Amino acid sequence: MxxxxxxxxxxxKCQQCGKEFELLKSVFNAREKKGxxxxxxxxxxxxxxxxxxxxxxxxxxxxxLTLKGKYCSQxxxxxDFKKSGKNKKSGFWIENGYKVLYxxxxxxxxxxIKVMEEFLGRKLNKNExxxxxxxxxxxxxxxxxxxxxRGEHSSLHRKKEIDEGKKxxxxxxx
Numbered sequence: 711m712x713x714x715x716x717x718x719x720x721x722x723k724c725q726q727c728g729k730e731f732e733l734l735k736s737v738f739n740a741r742e743k744k745g746x747x748x749x750x751x752x753x754x755x756x757x758x759x760x761x762x763x764x765x766x767x768x769x770x771x772x773x774x775l776t777l778k779g780k781y782c783s784q785x786x787x788x789x790d791f792k793k794s795g796k797n798k799k800s801g802f803w804i805e806n807g808y809k810v811l812y813x814x815x816x817x818x819x820x821x822x823i824k825v826m827e828e829f830l831g832r833k834l835n836k837n838e839x840x841x842x843x844x845x846x847x848x849x850x851x852x853x854x855x856x857x858x859x860r861g862e863h864s865s866l867h868r869k870k871e872i873d874e875g876k877k878x879x880x881x882x883x884x
Contacts, residue, residue, distance in 0.1 A: 719732045724751075726748075727752075751810065757775070767783075768781055768790055769790040770786050790859065806847075808822065808848075825850050825851075838859060840855050841857075
C-alpha cells in the first residue's frame, strides 16, 4: 500500500479582497516560482487586472475598489435605497429587466402582471404567467402581452432556444 505524502497547507491572503485561502504546499511552491499566488479566485484576479479606483461606499462609508460602483455591496445599495426612499420617488424600479411598481403598504408588483390582471379583471392563477411577445420586458402594452400557462411559456422559450441554436451551429439535421 503506497504511503500518502504529508498534505501540508499554506495560508495565503488575497491581494484583492483580503480573504485568506489555503493551498497545498506543493501547489504553493509550484505557483510561487511563476509568481501566480496572489488571488483567491479568478474574479479577484480579473478585478485586479482592470483599472479601478478607490471609493467610499455611499451607505456604510467603507473604502472599496470599483470600476464605477457607488456601493461596496448589493446589500448596502438596497439598504440605502430603502432608507432614502429613492426608488419610491419614481414609483418603480427595474429588476432583472422588468419594471416593478410600488404599491401601498410596502408591496410591489411587476408592471406586466398588473397590466394583465387589470385586463382580465382578476388575479393570475399560480399556473399562469405573462409573456412579452416582442421580448422587450419594458414594453408592457396589453397588445404585447400574452397569457400562458407556465408549461406553455417554458416550451415556447425552449423551442426558441433550439431554433436559434440550429441557426447558430448550422445543425446537419436541419
